[in-house]
Amino acid sequence: MEQIKQQISEIQDELQESPKDAQLLNELGVGHHMLGEYDKAVEAYQQSLAQDPDNFKVHFNLGNTFYEQKNIEKAVNHYLNALDIQPDYVPALNNLADVYELAEDEERALELFEYITKIKPEDPMGYFNLGNFHLRCNNTAEAGRCYKLAIEQDPEFYEAYNNIGFILKHLQEYEEAISYFEQCLEIAPDYEPAKRDLAACKEALADA
Template identity: 70%
Template sequence: MEKIENQISEIKEELQESPEDADLFNELGIGYQMLGEYEQAVKAYQQALQKDQNHFKAHFNLANTFFELNKIDQAVNHYLDALEIRPDYVPALNNLADIYEIADEDERARELFEYITKIKPDDAMGYFNLANHHLRANNTVEAGRCYKKAIELDPEFHEAYNNIGLMLKHIGQYEKAISYFDQCLEIAPDYEPAQEDLKACQEALKKS
């Protein structure tokens, strides 16, 4: 906390020398956002955008802050502004997709998650997020396919192994689930969700 406050003080001093620097206002907003001072963050990001309307990261950060303030329409507008400037900016695409999903606009959300995998075809995280979306929508076949694609792109993606194991556990395929939990824990031995579900599957097998 004190470190962030010191950084904010330093940024303010720099702004006295460079009052037109949009990047500094964006950094100031980040500092306030980290402190949970969202209204101050909004003011800083808006000042950044007054200096540079095409500062896509300021649009993105402002959108995140509006989301924290539950000002969803304003958040969406600034995510869209960021994407108009940088159409392939994945963080904005992801967060916008999340908002659409929360609003039960599943088709729009899915389109964005799928779009991310098209523009970043070698990024395992894109497939992982798409898989999570399918899983939340109970599209388990597609979820499994996307988790496996994430693993193909990144064999060390332990959360993907875990989530496949979780799906198998829920349909009672305990032996297969255990193999995925084992693979997850081989990569990340301290991953508690896999530890707990592995134990649950082993106990279920003993009772069967």
């Protein structure tokens, strides 16, 4: 926390010399956001955009701050602004999909999560996030398919192994679930969710 405050102070000193430096103003906004000083972050981002209105990352940052302030409409507007400038900017697509899901507009959320996998077919995170969406919607078969696609792109994606194991555990397919939890823990030995569920599956088999 003190380090962030020190960085903000240094940025403010630099802004004394270059008060219209869009990058410095963006960095100031990031600092205030990290401290939870959202009004100050909004002000800094808006000043940055006044100098560089086509900076999609600043629109994205501003959208995140408005989201933290529960100002969903403004958050969506700035995510959309970011995407107007950079249509394949995945962080904005992801956050916009999250907002639509929270608003119970599952159709639009799904459309965005699927779109990410189409524009970034080699990015395992897109399939993982799509899988998580399907899991939240209790679409377990489709969720499992997406996690397997994530693993195809990145065989070290231990969270995807864990999530497949989680699905199998709840289907009471304990032996197969154990296999996936063990694969997860081979990659990430300290991953607590997999350790807990692995133990639970072994216990369930012992009690069968």
